[in-house]
Amino acid sequence: MKILVAVKRVIDYNVQIRVKEDGTGVVTDNVKMSTNPPDDNAIEEAVKIKEAGKATEVVAITVGEQKAQETVRKALAVGADRGIHVKVDGILEPLAVSKILQKVVDKEKPDLVFMGKQAIDDDCNQTGQMLSALLNWPQATFASKIDVKDNKLEVTREIDEGLETIEINVPAIVTCDLRLNEPRYASLPNIMKAKKKPIEEIAASDLGVDVSPRLEQLKVEEPPKRKAGIKVANVAELVQKLKNEAKVI
């Protein structure tokens, strides 16, 4: 079984986001970038499945500008076998990314495609579902547990009401929740070894996919600030304020 894992480079989750004064977006210059957190879970799961002898190859792919390749390199350092970087500059919507991934899937013929359930920059939560639609493959979204059984997967999904378990036939798409596993750290020797692993570069224009945006981002602004609250001295004052001032209890 061959697993393709898609990873995205985003602003690190620990960075306080700042909105640009001209309203065109958020500040990304000189800001720490990392792999989208649930994409790390996707890589970890694929590597674990390979380590358990149930997969033969793990291929990490990213779509984006030159620097996005760092995320593939990181995936190689934690156990992916080789990488693919589809190079494209500018804003990419999930629909465009899923079309690019579809082309790569046609060529690579993986049995499974894993990725994070959502990217923490645009918070769209679309790419995996869109890719499964384009391929007409089953989708297991928001996965918190995956059991590989021959040519099937049993997947537990995090849903609003609790947990749902489904069985999907391979080939299939899985989008990963943060609860799926605990991603490992890359050891120094493995980081060194990863430098020798191959990353194939593909120009998006060679794939014949129209990636032009359909959405216009008219403005990005800071959310309205909450008015400053007060500190209360003790519990009695707190309860009195909640009862008589806020009138919520």
Next chain:
Amino acid sequence: MAVLLIAEHNNKELRPFTLNAATAASQIDSDVHAVIIGQNSADAAKQLSELPVVKKVLSVEGAHYENFTAENFAPVIVKLAENYSHIVCSANTFGKNLMPRIAAHLDTSQVSDIIKVIAPDTFLRPIYAGNAFATIKSNDAKKCVTIRPTSFDPCESTGGSAPIEKVDPSEEFSNTKFIKREEIKSDRPELGTARIVVSGGRGMQSGDNFKLITEIADKLGAAIGASRAAVDAGYISNDHQVGQTGKVVVPDLYIAIGISGAIQHLAGMKESKVIVAINKDGEAPIFSVADYGLEADLFEAIPQFMEELNKLNTIQK
């Protein structure tokens, strides 16, 4: 052209967020039709027809729709979509799972999780876990939009009498099989819709100590929430998690106890009407969003809080 609302239900009745999505749909265009896909879901369809904002109900039934599998739902909606300008549903796990599958088939760039309808083609949505708001204009002929339920009021649920039209089912998608759903049953109000939420964080120090949170929640008729740190530490199950990767809540009163206020937690609760923070670290970020902050050891403050609440005998339900 009219707007098509996708109803969320459990085959017996509508799920509450369908009413919020109906409000959002009616703000895009007053001509709202609603599709309900399920099995033996006639009662829920009737309920849908009684929403005054809904002008027509399309009902699709089939055994393969019983468990709301996106692979089965998408083809029906894609077929219906030719008559509509917009497809709308809630941005909860139901809609998040389903809508992109529809959008890709329609070759449409979806607009996810909107919090405001600015114009029929322009929407406001949070990005970066709510740390920025983006105004997005869609240039696609058909627009697929998911709405953040807590940002729209529920519509009226009675008084309407829309006609219910049967629609033929699509073929079954055989590569996905539903096995089971484990719903967490509770006598408490549901976290997503509760008027009061009491949440505990890593400061609770153990799962046992969460009983203190439970006591207060019982007293106030509140739902129980938790930070990701508390869930990850195993103090409480993950269906209680509030935040970017959990649930977004907008109660009248949110009480955060022993929660430092990581960005991802704030994203899930900072729109609450009144926020209380109890934390012994006076510098904790949670205080920056709290209307009432109490800098105190929670193990001293919670028993006192219970005592003070017991003195009040007029707690609103």
